Amino acid sequence: MPMSQRAGRWWTKPQDWDLLLGLHGWLLRKEATD
Incomplete structure (x- = not known):
């Protein structure tokens, strides 16, 4: 599928x-607290 169509x-x-x-x-928070 073309990128523009997906966007x-x-x-x-x-x-x-x-x-x-x-x-x-x-x-992100999960990784930061690991």
């Missing part, structure tokens, strides 16, 4: 970004 699909679903960023932040 467009992501941007139409901002709640997915919130989930992704939340998970990423959680992983």
Whole structure:
């Protein structure tokens, strides 16, 4: 799938970004406390 098409699909679903960023932040904190 073309990158622009994938980006467009992501941007139409901002709640997915919130989930992704939340998970990423959680992983960073988890690694920092290990």
